[in-house]
Amino acid sequence: MLHPVDWFSRPFDFNLPLWMYPNIIERLRGTPARLETHVAGLPKNILTRRLGDRWSIQENAGHLLDLEELWLGRVDDFEKKLPRLRAADLDNRKTYEADHNAQNLPTILANFRAQRLQLVQRLENANEDFVKQSALHPRLDASMRLIDHAYFVAEHDDHHLAEITALIKIFMP
16 A cells, blocks of 8 residues: 655645636635544544554644644735745644644534635635745745645645545554
8 A cells, every 4th residue: 555755755846727726725625524524433542543653643633723824824925925935843843732632623623624714715815816926935945826835735635634544544444
């Protein structure tokens, strides 16, 4: 079976055609429902179980919530026409400090759904000039447009959903 590649090793090619923008927004809109489907009915001991140093299923869900502030903040950066997007915390301190395994999963899911709706609404209200607005992504050291940012977020979502799927297959064969 193929496993997800490490996120920080992953290359990106930001040259999507603008007609893809609505499709990407739909991916982003659907992530909360896909996440909820993945975790539905899983017992707490499976949701919070770690495999070595990998995050648990619940920690992956919490991490998606943790990054919503960054994604929305980068939309603000594009709106302000900043030359460089705000940097992510590459150590993921927010996720480690949140102790998501001790949290209530329905609360994590509800908060993620609410925050993702804010991001989707912002992206839906973007006109073509805004969608083409570009800035430098700090870690990748590459220019990206708002459409590329939306794609990056969708790919990050799918990366963690794939990790959750892999953990489910390991823990519940």
